Amino acid sequence: MDGLDYWRDGTRVGRSGQHSDDPGELAPLFHQQGSECGRPRQGPVFYDHGLMSQLRTLSAAEVPSERLLLRKALHDADREGFIELSTDPEVQKYIGGPRPRSEVEQRFDAVITANATSSPGNYVIADNTTNRLIGTLMLARRSTDSPGHVTEDGEELELGYVLRRSAWGAGFAFEAATAALRVAADELPDQPVLLVTQTANTRSLKLAARLGFRPISTFEEYGAEQTLCTAPLSMFKI
Numbered sequence: 071m072d073g074l075d076y077w078r079d080g081t082r083v084g085r086s087g088q089h090s091d092d093p094g095e096l097a098p099l100f101h102q103q104g105s106e107c108g109r110p111r112q113g114p115v116f117y118d119h120g121l122m123s124q125l126r127t128l129s130a131a132e133v134p135s136e137r138l139l140l141r142k143a144l145h146d147a148d149r150e151g152f153i154e155l156s157t158d159p160e161v162q163k164y165i166g167g168p169r170p171r172s173e174v175e176q177r178f179d180a181v182i183t184a185n186a187t188s189s190p191g192n193y194v195i196a197d198n199t200t201n202r203l204i205g206t207l208m209l210a211r212r213s214t215d216s217p218g219h220v221t222e223d224g225e226e227l228e229l230g231y232v233l234r235r236s237a238w239g240a241g242f243a244f245e246a247a248t249a250a251l252r253v254a255a256d257e258l259p260d261q262p263v264l265l266v267t268q269t270a271n272t273r274s275l276k277l278a279a280r281l282g283f284r285p286i287s288t289f290e291e292y293g294a295e296q297t298l299c300t301a302p303l304s305m306f307k308i
């Protein structure tokens with residue numbers, strides 16, 4: 071593992087020079103507490119980020135890629151896909167467990183009524199030929215209330231992704247995340263991006279590594295080990 075970058079006010083202010091293959095060896099700036107992706111009872115989509123939403127993230131209404139369209143708009147036709155994401159035990163294995171269908175139906179109705187996908191950084195990942203929902207992506211601000219930060223002020227950009235089980239193994243999450251991060255890198259100043267996932271979630275960790283995120287710490291939260299990964303946003307600029 072290379073040295074760790076230190077950030078303040080969105081600017082890289084230093085580098086630790088620390089070398090370690092052990093994700094447990096950390097610079098003190100990195101707080102080892104909870105996890106967004108490992109957070110139980112929240113479901114994977116459309117987090118309520120409260121005050122964080124006032125901070126900047128990706129603003130595009132749509133982000134196209136070769137096979138996909140990331141769109142902020144949630145459609146009635148997304149209902150089954152949206153419900154499946156939150157009720158499929160395999161999809162939910164590392165992100166809080168499946169939710170009761172009735173609860174998720176109510177949440178979909180509330181989200182579509184309130185047009186909640188307009189909240190910053192939340193996208194439907196759709197197939198660009200059929201417009202069918204295959205997952206969701208989040209590039210939002212990590213609350214200071216949540217543990218796991220790489221800056222003193224917190225509220226760093228954080229990436230999250232969830233695909234329907236039938237869409238795994240085709241590179242869709244990689245393609246969606248790359249597209250979102252490239253546009254964000256064009257729009258926003260360089261800053262760290264976080265990715266937090268259960269250490270047992272090997273698919274998510276493999277994806278994080280393929281995207282270029284480095285694991286920098288592990289910690290226990292919700293009865294499971296979590297891994298905090300980070301990458302500079304500028305890495306995705308083309």
Ligand SMILES: CC(C)(COP(=O)(O)OP(=O)(O)OC[C@H]1O[C@@H](n2cnc3c(N)ncnc32)[C@H](O)[C@@H]1OP(=O)(O)O)[C@@H](O)C(=O)NCCC(=O)NCCS
Nearest residue numbers: 107161231232233238239240241242243244267273274277
């Ligand atoms: C985490 C998750 C999004 C990863 O999905 P994924 O499909 O494995 O991820 P990628 O998009 O990177 O696809 C990689 C796989 O597609 C394959 N692939 C096929 N075509 C590809 C292409 N054109 N480009 C890239 N990869 C391709 C790769 O070989 C790899 O296959 P493998 O699984 O056999 O190693 C998915 O497992 C998921 O939704 N899990 C549940 C939710 C969750 O835990 N989210 C994480 C919260 S932090």
